[in-house]
Amino acid sequence: MTFQRINIFIMIFDLKKDCYQKKRGSYSRLLNLFCRVCKKQFAVYQKDGAGNLRRLYFDRILYPKKIVHLEKKLWSSVPPLSCHSCREALGTPYLYKKEHRKAFKLYQDAVIKKIRKNKS
Numbered sequence: 487m488t489f490q491r492i493n494i495f496i497m498i499f500d501l502k503k504d505c506y507q508k509k510r511g512s513y514s515r516l517l518n519l520f521c522r523v524c525k526k527q528f529a530v531y532q533k534d535g536a537g538n539l540r541r542l543y544f545d546r547i548l549y550p551k552k553i554v555h556l557e558k559k560l561w562s563s564v565p566p567l568s569c570h571s572c573r574e575a576l577g578t579p580y581l582y583k584k585e586h587r588k589a590f591k592l593y594q595d596a597v598i599k600k601i602r603k604n605k606s
Protein backbone atom coordinates (compact mmCIF):
# COMPACT_ATOMS: atom_id res chain seq x y z
CA MET A 487 0.00 0.00 0.00
CA THR A 488 2.76 2.42 0.95
CA PHE A 489 4.65 1.62 -2.23
CA GLN A 490 1.58 2.20 -4.36
CA ARG A 491 0.95 5.48 -2.62
CA ILE A 492 4.46 6.78 -3.20
CA ASN A 493 4.09 5.88 -6.84
CA ILE A 494 0.97 8.01 -7.22
CA PHE A 495 2.83 10.97 -5.80
CA ILE A 496 5.81 10.79 -8.12
CA MET A 497 3.80 10.17 -11.27
CA ILE A 498 3.61 13.10 -13.68
CA PHE A 499 0.37 13.64 -15.55
CA ASP A 500 -0.08 15.77 -18.63
CA LEU A 501 -3.03 18.13 -18.75
CA LYS A 502 -5.61 17.38 -21.40
CA LYS A 503 -6.27 20.28 -23.71
CA ASP A 504 -9.40 20.09 -25.81
CA CYS A 505 -12.65 21.90 -26.56
CA TYR A 506 -14.02 21.28 -23.05
CA GLN A 507 -10.96 22.79 -21.46
CA LYS A 508 -11.16 25.82 -23.77
CA LYS A 509 -14.82 26.35 -22.93
CA ARG A 510 -13.85 26.67 -19.28
CA GLY A 511 -11.24 29.32 -19.91
CA SER A 512 -8.29 26.99 -20.46
CA TYR A 513 -7.75 26.94 -16.71
CA SER A 514 -7.10 23.50 -15.32
CA ARG A 515 -5.71 21.95 -12.18
CA LEU A 516 -4.84 18.44 -11.23
CA LEU A 517 -6.55 17.21 -8.11
CA ASN A 518 -5.80 14.33 -5.81
CA LEU A 519 -9.12 12.86 -4.75
CA PHE A 520 -9.54 11.14 -1.40
CA CYS A 521 -12.31 9.09 0.13
CA ARG A 522 -14.09 11.03 2.85
CA VAL A 523 -14.49 7.95 5.02
CA CYS A 524 -11.06 6.27 5.05
CA LYS A 525 -9.03 9.29 3.76
CA LYS A 526 -7.22 7.17 1.18
CA GLN A 527 -6.52 8.56 -2.26
CA PHE A 528 -8.60 6.92 -4.96
CA ALA A 529 -7.96 9.04 -8.07
CA VAL A 530 -6.09 11.81 -9.84
CA TYR A 531 -8.41 14.13 -11.72
CA GLN A 532 -8.15 17.12 -14.04
CA LYS A 533 -10.57 19.87 -13.08
CA ASP A 534 -11.25 22.46 -15.77
CA GLY A 535 -12.51 25.88 -14.80
CA ALA A 536 -13.68 27.21 -11.46
CA GLY A 537 -16.53 25.99 -9.30
CA ASN A 538 -17.27 23.01 -7.12
CA LEU A 539 -16.52 19.46 -8.01
CA ARG A 540 -19.95 17.94 -8.55
CA ARG A 541 -19.12 15.37 -11.18
CA LEU A 542 -16.09 13.52 -12.49
CA TYR A 543 -15.99 13.42 -16.28
CA PHE A 544 -14.70 10.08 -17.43
CA ASP A 545 -12.28 11.73 -19.84
CA ARG A 546 -10.66 13.69 -17.01
CA ILE A 547 -9.82 10.79 -14.73
CA LEU A 548 -6.06 10.27 -15.01
CA TYR A 549 -5.50 7.61 -12.37
CA PRO A 550 -5.91 4.73 -11.53
CA LYS A 551 -5.86 2.69 -14.70
CA LYS A 552 -8.99 0.83 -13.69
CA ILE A 553 -11.13 3.95 -14.14
CA VAL A 554 -9.20 5.67 -16.95
CA HIS A 555 -10.73 5.78 -20.45
CA LEU A 556 -14.20 4.87 -19.23
CA GLU A 557 -15.48 7.38 -21.80
CA LYS A 558 -14.97 4.68 -24.41
CA LYS A 559 -17.56 2.52 -22.68
CA LEU A 560 -21.30 2.74 -22.54
CA TRP A 561 -21.95 4.89 -19.47
CA SER A 562 -24.73 2.57 -18.32
CA SER A 563 -22.32 -0.39 -18.32
CA VAL A 564 -19.89 1.35 -15.95
CA PRO A 565 -20.20 0.27 -12.30
CA PRO A 566 -20.78 2.93 -9.62
CA LEU A 567 -17.67 4.64 -8.29
CA SER A 568 -16.54 3.30 -4.95
CA CYS A 569 -13.48 3.56 -2.75
CA HIS A 570 -11.07 0.71 -3.46
CA SER A 571 -9.99 0.64 0.17
CA CYS A 572 -13.18 0.82 2.23
CA ARG A 573 -15.82 0.26 -0.49
CA GLU A 574 -17.66 3.46 0.35
CA ALA A 575 -19.96 4.52 -2.51
CA LEU A 576 -18.66 7.76 -4.02
CA GLY A 577 -20.67 8.39 -7.16
CA THR A 578 -22.91 7.05 -9.84
CA PRO A 579 -22.36 6.99 -13.64
CA TYR A 580 -24.62 9.11 -15.83
CA LEU A 581 -24.69 11.11 -19.02
CA TYR A 582 -24.23 14.84 -18.55
CA LYS A 583 -26.72 15.92 -21.19
CA LYS A 584 -25.57 19.52 -21.63
CA GLU A 585 -22.29 18.38 -23.13
CA HIS A 586 -23.27 14.84 -23.94
CA ARG A 587 -20.39 13.74 -21.76
CA LYS A 588 -20.14 10.68 -19.56
CA ALA A 589 -19.41 11.31 -15.91
CA PHE A 590 -19.75 10.14 -12.34
CA LYS A 591 -22.18 12.22 -10.35
CA LEU A 592 -20.50 12.54 -6.97
CA TYR A 593 -22.45 11.94 -3.81
CA GLN A 594 -22.52 14.97 -1.62
CA ASP A 595 -19.37 15.30 0.52
CA ALA A 596 -18.13 11.86 -0.53
CA VAL A 597 -14.82 13.18 -1.76
CA ILE A 598 -11.98 15.31 -0.40
CA LYS A 599 -9.93 17.13 -3.01
CA LYS A 600 -6.44 18.54 -2.79
CA ILE A 601 -4.67 20.46 -5.51
CA ARG A 602 -1.82 18.43 -6.88
CA LYS A 603 1.58 19.97 -7.48
CA ASN A 604 3.36 18.42 -10.40
CA LYS A 605 7.10 18.45 -10.24
CA SER A 606 7.42 19.34 -13.91
Ligand SMILES: [Zn+2]
Pocket residue numbers: 521522523524525526569570571572573574
Ligand atom coordinates in the same frame (compact mmCIF):
# COMPACT_ATOMS: atom_id res chain seq x y z
ZN1 LIG B 1 -12.56 4.75 1.55
